[in-house]
Amino acid sequence: MALLKDFVRRIKYLFKGSRLDDEMTDEIQHHIEFQQKKNLEAGMSEKEARLEAVRRFGNVERIKEECRDSWGVRLVSDLMNDLKLSIRRLIRNPGFTSVAIVSLGIAIGSNTAVFSMLNSILFRPLSVSNPEQLREINVEGPALRNIRSYGISNVLPDGRKETNAVPHSIFLEMQRTAVNHADVVGFSPIDGIEVRAHGDLYTGSGLMVSGNFFDGLGVHAVLGRTIQLEDDRPGAEPVAAVSYKYWQTRFNGDPAALNEIVTLNRSSFRIVGVLPQGFRGPRHGEEDDLYVPLASLPVIKQETSSERLWWIWIMARLKNESSNEQLKASLDLALERSISPASFRTDEGGQNSRLRMRDRKSMPKDGRVLLRDQTDQYTAYMRSILLDGSGGARNQSATMAVPFLLMLGAAMIVLFAACSNLAGLLIARTVSQENDLATRAALGASSLRLVRQGMTESLLIAILGAMLGWLLSVIGKGLILKILASAGQGEGISGENDHRVFIFTILITVLAAVLFGLFPSLQSFRINLMDVLRARTTAMRGWVAGRVFVALQVGLALFLITGAGLLLRSVSNIQRIDPGFDMENLLVFQLNARNGGYEDERKLDLYQRSVAAVRQVPGVKLVASSDMPLLANSSRTYGVIQAPDNPEFMGENVLAMSVSEDFFGALGIPILSGRAFQSTDMSMSELVVVVNESFGRKFFGHANPIGKRLTQKGTDRVFRIVGVCADTKYNRIKADARPILFVPMAQASRVGFGIFQAWIYVNTDLDPLSLVPSIRKSMATVDPDLPLIGVKTQLVQMNETIFKDKFQAKLLVVFASLGVFLSCIGTYGLMSYTVSRRTSEIGIRKALGAGSTEAIRPILKSSLIVTCIGLVLGIVFVLPFGNMIRDQLYRVEPHDPMIVAVAMVLLFIVSIGASWFPSRRAAKISPMETLRES
Amino acid sequence: MTKPFNSDLMQGTLDMLILRVLQKDSLHGWGISQRIHLLSEDMLKVEEGSLYPALYRMERKGHIRAKWGISELNRKAKFYEMTAAGRKYYEAERKNWIQLANATALVLGHKFS
Numbered sequence A: 001m002a003l004l005k006d007f008v009r010r011i012k013y014l015f016k017g018s019r020l021d022d023e024m025t026d027e028i029q030h031h032i033e034f035q036q037k038k039n040l041e042a043g044m045s046e047k048e049a050r051l052e053a054v055r056r057f058g059n060v061e062r063i064k065e066e067c068r069d070s071w072g073v074r075l076v077s078d079l080m081n082d083l084k085l086s087i088r089r090l091i092r093n094p095g096f097t098s099v100a101i102v103s104l105g106i107a108i109g110s111n112t113a114v115f116s117m118l119n120s121i122l123f124r125p126l127s128v129s130n131p132e133q134l135r136e137i138n139v140e141g142p143a144l145r146n147i148r149s150y151g152i153s154n155v156l157p158d159g160r161k162e163t164n165a166v167p168h169s170i171f172l173e174m175q176r177t178a179v180n181h182a183d184v185v186g187f188s189p190i191d192g193i194e195v196r197a198h199g200d201l202y203t204g205s206g207l208m209v210s211g212n213f214f215d216g217l218g219v220h221a222v223l224g225r226t227i228q229l230e231d232d233r234p235g236a237e238p239v240a241a242v243s244y245k246y247w248q249t250r251f252n253g254d255p256a257a258l259n260e261i262v263t264l265n266r267s268s269f270r271i272v273g274v275l276p277q278g279f280r281g282p283r284h285g286e287e288d289d290l291y292v293p294l295a296s297l298p299v300i301k302q303e304t305s306s307e308r309l310w311w312i313w314i315m316a317r318l319k320n321e322s323s324n325e326q327l328k329a330s331l332d333l334a335l336e337r338s339i340s341p342a343s344f345r346t347d348e349g350g351q352n353s354r355l356r357m358r359d360r361k362s363m364p365k366d367g368r369v370l371l372r373d374q375t376d377q378y379t380a381y382m383r384s385i386l387l388d389g390s391g392g393a394r395n396q397s398a399t400m401a402v403p404f405l406l407m408l409g410a411a412m413i414v415l416f417a418a419c420s421n422l423a424g425l426l427i428a429r430t431v432s433q434e435n436d437l438a439t440r441a442a443l444g445a446s447s448l449r450l451v452r453q454g455m456t457e458s459l460l461i462a463i464l465g466a467m468l469g470w471l472l473s474v475i476g477k478g479l480i481l482k483i484l485a486s487a488g489q490g491e492g493i494s495g496e497n498d499h500r501v502f503i504f505t506i507l508i509t510v511l512a513a514v515l516f517g518l519f520p521s522l523q524s525f526r527i528n529l530m531d532v533l534r535a536r537t538t539a540m541r542g543w544v545a546g547r548v549f550v551a552l553q554v555g556l557a558l559f560l561i562t563g564a565g566l567l568l569r570s571v572s573n574i575q576r577i578d579p580g581f582d583m584e585n586l587l588v589f590q591l592n593a594r595n596g597g598y599e600d601e602r603k604l605d606l607y608q609r610s611v612a613a614v615r616q617v618p619g620v621k622l623v624a625s626s627d628m629p630l631l632a633n634s635s636r637t638y639g640v641i642q643a644p645d646n647p648e649f650m651g652e653n654v655l656a657m658s659v660s661e662d663f664f665g666a667l668g669i670p671i672l673s674g675r676a677f678q679s680t681d682m683s684m685s686e687l688v689v690v691v692n693e694s695f696g697r698k699f700f701g702h703a704n705p706i707g708k709r710l711t712q713k714g715t716d717r718v719f720r721i722v723g724v725c726a727d728t729k730y731n732r733i734k735a736d737a738r739p740i741l742f743v744p745m746a747q748a749s750r751v752g753f754g755i756f757q758a759w760i761y762v763n764t765d766l767d768p769l770s771l772v773p774s775i776r777k778s779m780a781t782v783d784p785d786l787p788l789i790g791v792k793t794q795l796v797q798m799n800e801t802i803f804k805d806k807f808q809a810k811l812l813v814v815f816a817s818l819g820v821f822l823s824c825i826g827t828y829g830l831m832s833y834t835v836s837r838r839t840s841e842i843g844i845r846k847a848l849g850a851g852s853t854e855a856i857r858p859i860l861k862s863s864l865i866v867t868c869i870g871l872v873l874g875i876v877f878v879l880p881f882g883n884m885i886r887d888q889l890y891r892v893e894p895h896d897p898m899i900v901a902v903a904m905v906l907l908f909i910v911s912i913g914a915s916w917f918p919s920r921r922a923a924k925i926s927p928m929e930t931l932r933e934s
Numbered sequence B: 001m002t003k004p005f006n007s008d009l010m011q012g013t014l015d016m017l018i019l020r021v022l023q024k025d026s027l028h029g030w031g032i033s034q035r036i037h038l039l040s041e042d043m044l045k046v047e048e049g050s051l052y053p054a055l056y057r058m059e060r061k062g063h064i065r066a067k068w069g070i071s072e073l074n075r076k077a078k079f080y081e082m083t084a085a086g087r088k089y090y091e092a093e094r095k096n097w098i099q100l101a102n103a104t105a106l107v108l109g110h111k112f113s
Helices: A003-042 A046-057 A059-072 A074-092 A094-124 A142-146 A168-177 A213-217 A244-251 A294-301 A324-338 A357-362 A398-431 A434-440 A448-486 A498-524 A527-536 A544-574 A599-613 A662-667 A694-701 A770-782 A794-801 A803-837 A839-847 A851-887 A899-923 A927-931 B012-022 B029-039 B048-061 B082-108
Strands: A134-140 A153-155 A159-162 A181-198 A200-209 A241-244 A262-263 A267-274 A290-293 A312-318 A383-389 A585-592 A620-626 A637-642 A652-658 A671-674 A689-691 A709-712 A716-725 A740-744 A757-764 A789-793 B064-069 B076-082
Touching: A003 A046, A003 A074, A003 B048, A003 B076, A059 A839, A074 A448, A074 A803, A094 A448, A094 A498, A094 A803, A134 A652, A134 B048, A142 A159, A142 A851, A159 B064, A168 A181, A168 A290, A168 A312, A181 A290, A181 A294, A200 A262, A200 A694, A213 A312, A241 A244, A241 A262, A244 A789, A262 A290, A262 A294, A290 A294, A290 A794, A312 A324, A312 A689, A398 A498, A398 A544, A398 A803, A398 A851, A434 A637, A434 A689, A448 A498, A448 A803, A498 A927, A544 A803, A544 A839, A544 A899, A585 A599, A585 A794, A599 A620, A599 A757, A620 A662, A620 B012, A662 A757, A662 A794, A671 A794, A694 A716, A694 A740, A716 A789, A770 A789, A789 A794, A794 A803, A803 A839, A803 A851, A803 A899, A851 A899, A899 A927, B012 B048, B029 B076, B048 B064, B076 B082
Parallel strands: A200 A290, A241 A267, A652 A740, A689 A716
Antiparallel strands: A134 A159, A134 A312, A134 A383, A153 A159, A181 A200, A181 A262, A181 A312, A241 A290, A262 A267, A585 A757, A585 A789, A620 A652, A620 A757, A637 A652, A637 A709, A671 A716, A689 A740, A709 A716, B064 B076
């Protein structure tokens, strides 16, 4: 209580200090008047009486100060004084002040921006209760390369394959076996679905979910109800739940949205509920608007669920008393029980690609062996993988981790550089102010007072730096989000600053500021006043520390520049890759016949009519179609292909694609020998193929492949090679050329490709995007309701796949620039300090006849030494850490000597530049002045 | 008549004396110093340099409180008065002091009347 009263009084003093002071003066005056009166009564003259009274009272100011002291407001008034003095000192040294504040601002800003974003990408949990109980479930096994999947599959570094989707039968079995340990829920994304609501037609995204999905995740409707078990049955009324955001944007938050009908791909669903705000769906980094039961697969995708279709993504909520091991064991049991050879692709090659020797070797010996059917090893070695599902299903953690670590490291380096910069500056400055400190100490300032003064100044800098940092982080994040948005990415990344991150970075910088602000002023305890006052040249305390900091900064900057250089080189290498076909004059879009309700052979007909229709558009040169996109990270594997004419060759799986007649012409892929496809390659005529160069080399060595026959193992299909085309990229721009087999679209279904979607390629000499309106008009004559999906140029399509590389490089360039900038400031600060310390030395040199250049030399020399030490340190850093980013690089060695050399030269020049201005000051030193000063 | 003490009184003692003179009346600073002077039969003289800091300190401790009033000089002045806490403190201190003084006197071979 007393403490509180004290506190209140101090605060009051802060605001009413001057009034209290007036009262005090008044009271003292009153006392003196009494004394005066008494003196008058004792017979003194008026003047005498007054003077005696004042003299008798003593030192008014000292007494007032003592009163303030006993009143307990001394601390406050001191603090105000400290603050005033600090502000004055900061204003008097604008160079030091701005450098310190900007350094801190950059570090705090960049760290806050980057970490906040990473946080929202990496660690933000699903907005459900107890997200830590959630698990994402993947399955792994060598046979998974032969499945038809709606999920995401990864090839693990050791060659095994994992996927996050399972057939419905396995999902149900998992629910049953794991019932005691977890609620297993399933969902399947339906991205790019055509939605009609309120008469609007647009492309939406949503999920098919299992009946226990919402209850299992613990998501409850804010309006109406969620999807329940009885909704997820064949024949149940088709119902949908919608996200809060969807409800707000499409229905303006009107409760009448319940029972409204939305049409998904021409089937109607009744809205039965609105999900809570903040629930964005179970997929990490994605946002889903519409939720319908899994049972609606047939009406949404015109497909029936079967053992062959791996389409259900699984997550589980672990029960309180259960362990990961128990859940995994029960899931593995489910796999063992329910998996069957029918789940794997066998139609294309009959018995088709059995596990090859390589796969057998890569299998772990201690692995779970499942030998339900000894004759078919597809089912062997299927196991479940449990992943942390608190952030939702992400299925990309492994690939994303390294770039994020890289950014994290870069941001930390910048933070460190800023802190050490500040430290160097503060140390250098306080040491150079030893005179000032000593003088103040001599005039009676207590050591504690001096320390407090130093701290106040550091804190002030830290606070201003934090404010600037906040501003920079907001601006920086806006920029990053803009870049992401321009590439169609970054949805779901929070634009908000993460306060924890902000506070964390501030704490670090404040700690640095206080520590290094404290360190020099602590020395004031040890300063021998007379020493300092007598001789101006004191020991070069702090100088060594300053050099170490600058050297470290140079080293770290080298690390960052080299990293940025490597990534830039890598991106430019990627962009210079010749995909083997024309990308700039090529417009590409996707058609999905299912969206128009087309079936079977009518789909092929639709695609052929579409090609013909687009060809009529003026300005269009050639139009082609294929069943797979190019450079979009997806591919079709076909096999096993053998060459009877070359019996030594065992045969292998190849990449394959069905294409229309003008494909090679439209994409500008040269036919090296033989011919391209013609209209005579009909569905019932002889099976013909075009292969690429790599294919020919692999299958036939130096022999000419034209006219050679190919067979498919396990089927009686025989293909004749009619043409050889140049090598092209297929799914990834970074991949090396691989054998590709092209079959004519007309024969696609006969060779077991099936017809699903088609990609239409339009070759033109005009700006491809300018043709879009007329292409749409022309396509409307084919089917006015058929949506054109993902209309873009092939170049844009390719850039989307390397977006991550580019983004990463850009970000690191920013960090490297910040690092260089900070090390520049550091060098500049150190050199300025050095010059000021050595002013008299330089003056004496000049007085003894040294020219300006000779006077500068020692300054530049010391700068060079520090820089060189830094570069050596940098190389020590760069070499071992280079390997960390090896996987991020395309055709660049992590220690590319050119890049390292360029980075070193760059830093060297920059360092010299930074020490140039201080050196100029040294050159201008007048010998007489310096001698007089000392 | 002996020479008045001009030396600084011990802090606790000054507090006690101030409280003593404030026991019945509320007084301003000048009044307090005069009253102590008077009560000590001109033996004690309170230095202004000690009086005012002591008053501020005591006010902070809550032993006295200040009020504005009109002084004999017909002008506004700060009057101090004793608080309940001050009275309690005074009684305790007084007892202590008398015990100490008696004990000291005993040792010095003198007995108070």
